[in-house]
Amino acid sequence: MTELKDIEGAEFTASDDEIDDAIEEAADDLGMPPEKVEEEVAYILDSGTGRANNEGVAGAAASDNEDTNNDPRLEALEMYKLRQEL
Amino acid sequence: MDASTDQIKAGRIDTDNTYYELYQKSVELGTWDAEKLMHKVGFEEDREVWNSLDDNEKEQWARLISYFIDGEHAVAQDARRIMKTVSSPWFDRSIEKEMFASALALEEAKHTQFFDLYLTNVMVDKFPQYELDTRRGGIQIPRTEACGAGEMFERQGTLQAQAADGGDPTDIARAATNYHIGVEGILARGGYFAKNRMMQEAPLKLLNKGFQFISTDEGRHITFGLEVLNELIEKERDGVPAYQGVENAIWEQAVEDIGYITDTAYFITESVGDPLDVDFDELVNRGARLAGDMMFDTLDLDAGSATEFMQAAADAMEDAQGSDYEAVIEKYDHIYSAKMAGD
């Protein structure tokens, strides 16, 4: 499995600190270790391949979606939070 | 709540296996509840946006969603064949592969369910015909039947049956290429590219959420398919006689499929005037690049080349230009109506 910050192939707009904070907060809300949340977010983006090839979540990954300011990592984190409610 | 990330020791299951990792991630990420998603997000906002679209914009969405519901249904039906194929003696008969294939089967069924619920509750005015099950005497939606996707799904059924019912490694390679590279890796991912663009002007929120969950599941299916193909390729490279021809089979199938896929891309863009600005050229380029990555980066295929593949895509684009689907849709409309009436 690839570390979230080592994933390639996407345009990341947020800083690593912003990502860390967002993961920390989500982990707290979910009652999960931050490492696990980070692992899941990475897997949402790359399916174990090391490249952010999840077009459906990381629209910006293909650098096609100029209007999306969202960092694909934050988009994936949002999705994971929703997934935990389903 | 599980507060630990430590690996729990297992006995007969190899937890270091990539297929196990894929399976476990399916359990963690792929067990979302489609009905709960609908309740949680609700249909209201989507209905409002949908009702604000003009007929041509609706038609563009309907063309995309037609091939998604029929495609998800087709891959769900063929999942049982994948379970059979990966447990054949051509592989190592590892339980981890079968565990993942069972997760894939559940996920494809759920994807079909998601689109069925969504269509029924939001887009139904553009879908007078979508309720028949192809296994219960129905046909695919007329729009699907009219474009390359419909043909591709039928081809998929044939290839998967050949692979599962005593097929040899080249049959398995063809089936896996068509299913995991063609249908999931290009046709579906190209669809996500298209929906990202269409969402800019027509933000269907619930639909987008569904697509996000679905595309995340598909990511694992594609990784799985490439892993399976890689096993076959390695045996061929090791010189095992029964596996000779695998790389060539992958290449030939991918070239065949790019024809169906490109026709579908034209069908959902230029042929309907592309009101939501997907861009046919960029869509096909994206698809061809995804294919190139899978075949020549991940699989490091010796047969064919990325340049030849781009050429095949360009040829297919030329073939698609000017195709008229209206008459075909109309023909299938009549057939569908007759089937619905019980003929």
Ligand SMILES: [Fe+2]
């Ligand atoms: Fe699917």
Ligand SMILES: [Fe+2]
């Ligand atoms: Fe799939």
